[in-house]
Each structure stands twice: as C-alpha cells, then as structure tokens.
Amino acid sequence: MALPSKVKLREVAPRDGFQSWPDFVPTDKKIEVIRAVIKCGVREMETTSFVNPKAIPQMRDAAEVIKQVPRQGCRHAALVPNLKGAQMAVEAGADQLVLVISASQSHNKANVRRTIEESLADLEAIFVLAREKNVPVTGAIATSFGCPYEGDVPEEDVFRLAQAFISGGASSVILADTTGMATPSRVDQLVRHFIERFPEVEFSLHFHNNRGTAMANLYSALEAGATVFDTSLGGIGGCPNVPQAAGNLPTSDVAYMLEDMGIETGIDLVAIIEAEHLLEKILGRVLPGQVMKSGPRQPELAARVCGISHTI
Amino acid sequence: MALPSKVKLREVAPRDGFQSWPDFVPTDKKIEVIRAVIKCGVREMETTSFVNPKAIPQMRDAAEVIKQVPRQGCRHAALVPNLKGAQMAVEAGADQLVLVISASQSHNKANVRRTIEESLADLEAIFVLAREKNVPVTGAIATSFGCPYEGDVPEEDVFRLAQAFISGGASSVILADTTGMATPSRVDQLVRHFIERFPEVEFSLHFHNNRGTAMANLYSALEAGATVFDTSLGGIGGCPNVPQAAGNLPTSDVAYMLEDMGIETGIDLVAIIEAEHLLEKILGRVLPGQVMKSGPRQPELAARVCGISHTI
Numbered sequence: 001m002a003l004p005s006k007v008k009l010r011e012v013a014p015r016d017g018f019q020s021w022p023d024f025v026p027t028d029k030k031i032e033v034i035r036a037v038i039k040c041g042v043r044e045m046e047t048t049s050f051v052n053p054k055a056i057p058q059m060r061d062a063a064e065v066i067k068q069v070p071r072q073g074c075r076h077a078a079l080v081p082n083l084k085g086a087q088m089a090v091e092a093g094a095d096q097l098v099l100v101i102s103a104s105q106s107h108n109k110a111n112v113r114r115t116i117e118e119s120l121a122d123l124e125a126i127f128v129l130a131r132e133k134n135v136p137v138t139g140a141i142a143t144s145f146g147c148p149y150e151g152d153v154p155e156e157d158v159f160r161l162a163q164a165f166i167s168g169g170a171s172s173v174i175l176a177d178t179t180g181m182a183t184p185s186r187v188d189q190l191v192r193h194f195i196e197r198f199p200e201v202e203f204s205l206h207f208h209n210n211r212g213t214a215m216a217n218l219y220s221a222l223e224a225g226a227t228v229f230d231t232s233l234g235g236i237g238g239c240p241n242v243p244q245a246a247g248n249l250p251t252s253d254v255a256y257m258l259e260d261m262g263i264e265t266g267i268d269l270v271a272i273i274e275a276e277h278l279l280e281k282i283l284g285r286v287l288p289g290q291v292m293k294s295g296p297r298q299p300e301l302a303a304r305v306c307g308i309s310h311t312i
Numbered sequence: 313m314a315l316p317s318k319v320k321l322r323e324v325a326p327r328d329g330f331q332s333w334p335d336f337v338p339t340d341k342k343i344e345v346i347r348a349v350i351k352c353g354v355r356e357m358e359t360t361s362f363v364n365p366k367a368i369p370q371m372r373d374a375a376e377v378i379k380q381v382p383r384q385g386c387r388h389a390a391l392v393p394n395l396k397g398a399q400m401a402v403e404a405g406a407d408q409l410v411l412v413i414s415a416s417q418s419h420n421k422a423n424v425r426r427t428i429e430e431s432l433a434d435l436e437a438i439f440v441l442a443r444e445k446n447v448p449v450t451g452a453i454a455t456s457f458g459c460p461y462e463g464d465v466p467e468e469d470v471f472r473l474a475q476a477f478i479s480g481g482a483s484s485v486i487l488a489d490t491t492g493m494a495t496p497s498r499v500d501q502l503v504r505h506f507i508e509r510f511p512e513v514e515f516s517l518h519f520h521n522n523r524g525t526a527m528a529n530l531y532s533a534l535e536a537g538a539t540v541f542d543t544s545l546g547g548i549g550g551c552p553n554v555p556q557a558a559g560n561l562p563t564s565d566v567a568y569m570l571e572d573m574g575i576e577t578g579i580d581l582v583a584i585i586e587a588e589h590l591l592e593k594i595l596g597r598v599l600p601g602q603v604m605k606s607g608p609r610q611p612e613l614a615a616r617v618c619g620i621s622h623t624i
Contacts, residue, residue, distance in 0.1 A: 146609055181609045184531050185573040212565030212602035219496050219528040253524030261497040290524035297493045
C-alpha cells in the first residue's frame with residue numbers, strides 16, 4: 001500500500017446536489033451553505049452550472065450564485081454543457097469552467113441532447129473564449145465507468161475525450177462514474193492506464209453510490225495513484241437524466257476516513273459535519289452521509305458534534 | 313493487487329438484522345426469508361441468537377427458528393453470549409455456535425452485562441459442551457476495530473480473545489467492527505497481523521457502515537488476504553446497545569461488486585436481489601441496500617429485476 005500523504009477534495013454539492021434536488025434551493029440558502037463549506041477549508045468547488053433553465057430550473061440562479069459567493073481562497077467552477085453555457089459562465093465571473101461530455105453516445109444524447117461529435121465541435125470555440133478571458137477549463141467525462149443505456153464503455157472512448165480536452169488546453173480532467181457502475185478493479189485499471197497515458201495531467205474521480213461501491217472505488221483509486229476526489233456535502237447529488245441515481249461520496253465520510261488513515265485533506269472534520277447539519281436543516285430531509293450521523297470515532301467528539309451519548 | 317478468486321459470504325440478516333429491527337418479525341416470515349436466501353446459494357448463516365428474551369424480545373423464537381429452517385447444504389449458526397445460551401442453542405439443534413465477547417471492557421459490559429474475564433470464565437464449559445455434542449464453535453470478537461465508549465482498541469486485546477477462542481477449540485474467528493469504526497488502513501493492519509499470528513485459522517470480517525467505510529474496509533481486507541465476509545440481506549442490522557448503529561454490508565451490493573471483479577461467491581445475484589425485495593416487502597420499509605434499488609450494471613438486467621427503464 002503506497003498511499004498519498006495529501007488529497008484534494010472538490011466540493012460538488014452546490015452543483016451536483018442542488019441540481020438534482022427536487023425543489024429549487026433559494027439562492028440565499030445556497031450562498032449560506034457555500035460560505036459554511038469554505039470556512040471548513042474547501043479550496044475547490046463546483047458551484048453551479050449554466051444549463052437550460054427550462055430543463056433544469058434548479059440552476060436558474062447560476063449567474064447570481066457565481067456573483068455572490070465569497071472567494072476566500074476557494075476557486076468556483078461552473079459546469080457548462082456547451083458554448084452558450086461557457087459564455088454565460090465567463091460573463092458571470094466563474095473562476096473555472098467544467099465542460100462535460102459523456103463517453104457513451106446514448107448518455108450524451110440524454111444528458112445534453114447532442115451527439116458526442118456535436119459536443120466536440122464546440123470545444124475549439126470554448127477553449128478560445130477561455131484563453132481570451134484567462135479562465136482555466138476542466139474536461140469532465142461522464143459515464144467513464146459504464147453507461148446505464150449501453151453497459152460497458154470502452155476505455156478508448158474515455159481516452160479519446162480526455163485527449164480532445166487536453167489537446168484543447170484543459171488544465172485537468174474529471175473521470176465521472178455518473179450512475180455508480182464502477183467497481184474497484186475497473187477503477188484500478190482506468191486510473192493506472194490514465195496515468196500511463198497522461199502522466200502530467202491532473203485528474204479527479206467523481207463517484208456515485210448507486211451500487212454501494214463508491215467508497216471502495218475511492219480507496220482503489222487512491223492505491224492506483226489518484227489524489228483528487230469529488231465529494232458532496234451530506235452525500236447529496238445525482239443525475240436528473242438517470243433514474244435511480246444515488247448521491248455522491250459524502251464529504252465528511254471521506255474526510256473522516258482519510259484523516260484516520262493519516263492522509264491530509266485540509267478539511268476541518270468537525271466543521272464539515274456541522275455544515276452538513278446546516279444543509280440537512282435547510283433541505284429538511286435526512287441526508288445520506290453517515291459520519292454526520294455517527295460522528296468522528298473519538299467518543300467525546302461524537303458526543304459533542306452529533307449528540308451521541310455512550311455513558312454506561 | 314493479489315485478490316482471491318473465491319470468497320465466502322456469511323448471511324447475518326436473520327440474526328443481526330432481525331435482532332436490531334424495532335418490531336418482532338413473525339417466525340413464519342423469518343423462515344420465509346431464510347428459505348429464499350438459501351435458494352440463492354448461501355451456505356453459511358447466522359440464523360438467530362439465544363439471548364435473554366426480556367432484553368431482546370426480537371429473538372424470543374430462537375429455538376423454533378432453528379428447528380424449522382431447512383438445511384439444504386446451509387449451516388445454521390446461533391449467536392450465544394454465555395453458557396446458558398449455548399446450552400439452549402445446542403438443545404434446539406444449532407449447527408454451529410457463535411460465541412461473542414467484546415475486545416473492550418466497557419462494550420462487553422454494555423452488551424452482555426459482564427466483564428471480559430467473566431465472559432472468558434464461561435469458555436471452558438461451553439467448549440466441553442460443544443465437543444460433547446459435536447457442534448463447532450466460532451469466536452466472535454466485538455469492537456475489534458474500536459469501541460464507542462473507549463475509542464481505539466489495542467490489537468493485543470483483540471488477539472488475547474482470539475487466542476482464548478482458538479486454544480479452547482474454536483474452528484474460526486470473527487473480527488467484528490461492531491459500530492463502524494474501522495477504516496481501510498486499520499483493517500489492512502489487523503488482517504495482516506492476524507494472518508501472521510494465526511496462519512491456520514479461518515476468520516471472517518464483520519463490518520458495519522456507521523461511518524460509510526464498510527465497503528472500502530471489505531476491499532482492503534480482500535487485499536490483505538481475507539476470504540470470508542459477513543453480509544446482510546438488504547443491509548439491515550445494527551447493535552441494540554449502540555446508539556446510531558448502522559447496517560451491515562448489503563449482501564447484493566457485495567455479491568455484485570465481487571462478481572464484477574471476477575471473484576466467485578456462489579451467490580445468484582438476481583435471486584438475492586429478489587430475496588431483498590421480498591424482505592423489504594415483509595418489513596415494510598426502504599432498506600439500505602443499493603443494488604436492490606439500482607440493479608445489476610447490465611441495462612437489460614436492471615430493467616428486468618428492478619424495473620429501471622433506460623430507453624431514450
């Protein structure tokens with residue numbers, strides 16, 4: 001086991017979580033949660049997405065959110081599906097663009113109503129715009145570990161998109177298990193091959209827990225050399241175009257596990273649990289995160305943060 | 313990664329799950345679920361426990377359950393906390409005894425109202441009885457990865473109990489993370505040291521998901537050389553004496569992940585998902601398992617077994 005000493009967590013609840021939440025989360029509540037998360041030490045965030053507000057009304061306040069959120073050392077990325085979204089995100093002042101294309105044709109069509117080729121055709125104009133405005137671009141590859149319509153996705157289809165993003169000038173890549181189809185051996189293989197093929201490129205893993213394997217996948221990725229992971233406050237998240245989608249890895253579960261393994265994340269565990277409690281209160285529903293319920297492993301901390309009493 | 317080609321799953325829902333379920337599950341419903349599970353290929357089961365019916369009324373039908381369940385190649389173990397429980401289990405016809413003692417003093421007192429020394433004092437008489445009746449004994453070590461009252465549990469305290477069980481004649485040992493305090497590095501270390509110290513002894517890992525790490529722990533244990541795991545239909549389970557306890561690893565989540573990694577379990581994945589749907593119907597509440605909701609990764613199977621439609 002050769003594990004990294006340091007890992008970076010990208011917080012995706014404001015985008016992936018609020019986007020898939022059944023109700024529109026009011027802008028001021030979004031800002032309140034984002035402020036709380038930044039105070040916990042989060043330095044990378046997927047903060048909103050510039051998508052068609054008729055298709056995804058939950059994100060209709062994207063420009064306002066980007067304008068209002070504090071920086072305080074945190075970089076706010078905006079997900080964009082196309083050139084129009086990129087223009088709006090840059091206009092609003094996003095610190096980074098996350099450009100998403102699916103590795104499988106059927107999912108790209110379901111997700112952004114275009115073929116992969118049509119999505120790729122936009123790349124040049126988006127990169128020109130990003131360079132002009134000096135905004136870094138991350139390429140996100142959806143269905144990297146499997147497609148809910150097509151099943152297995154060939155590694156070559158994933159790497160073709162990665163190559164297109166990197167050739168265009170992307171500063172990093174996200175390998176997304178959009179519908180929770182990854183297992184540790186698939187993760188081990190894709191991560192090792194990605195590092196062999198693109199040794200200089202920063203990449204993040206984005207896992208969903210539809211089949212209960214997300215945390216095992218993260219551990220497998222860690223062992224294979226990954227050092228950046230997408231996590232979500234309270235474990236909220238999903239994909240509106242995928243039935244039965246389940247949440248992302250909960251930020252406090254991951255921060256807890258890595259801290260216990262001696263891996264630095266820069267996240268204050270108690271503060272992030274409290275931010276999850278705030279989110280739960282705002283959303284008014286029990287969230288999937290486990291550490292936010294059980295607390296850290298130290299009995300006195302579990303008692304203080306989660307009200308768990310273990311006196312005999 | 314040197315992973316085993318074959319893994320054995322011990323089904324613990326009838327004991328760990330029904331024991332911690334708030335309501336008494338009627339005996340005929342228990343038998344119905346157990347029958348369904350055996351049909352899926354399960355060959356080892358923790359079927360009930362012989363405990364004080366005043367303290368845990370959910371298990372008051374232990375003798376009836378053991379008498380009524382079909383064998384069909386499946387071995388039915390009964391958990392026992394003391395000599396009296398062992399006598400009743402043997403009397404009823406249990407195929408195996410699971411004798412549980414906690415590695416931490418406070419948890420043993422909370423769980424069985426005795427000190428570890430008082431529990432150990434019963435061992436000889438239990439092993440004599442078991443030998444007389446030709447019933448194999450498994451030694452289960454609760455709080456092997458941490459205690460909710462005391463925090464970290466020294467490895468030596470775990471191995472002292474393991475040694476006592478093995479010296480007495482136990483045929484195997486269970487290392488239980490009773491309240492979900494394990495993380496992959498702790499699991500890696502304990503499993504490797506256990507194998508070094510007791511190279512000939514069969515052992516099982518029993519993980520709870522209180523802090524979201526159970527599946528990562530399983531994967532870490534696999535890499536360290538473990539080949540037997542406790543899982544629970546639908547992921548039900550917990551410990552009645554531990555606040556905020558969370559479920560066991562869901563049987564179909566584990567069967568799915570291992571099958572996808574090319575590791576044989578002998579479990580029919582579709583059949584076990586259907587058994588989890590049956591259990592959910594009987595218990596009348598959404599269960600924690602994920603594969604029972606999202607289905608296998610093959611789109612046509614997910615559609616057939618979980619009714620998920622992915623047509624575009």
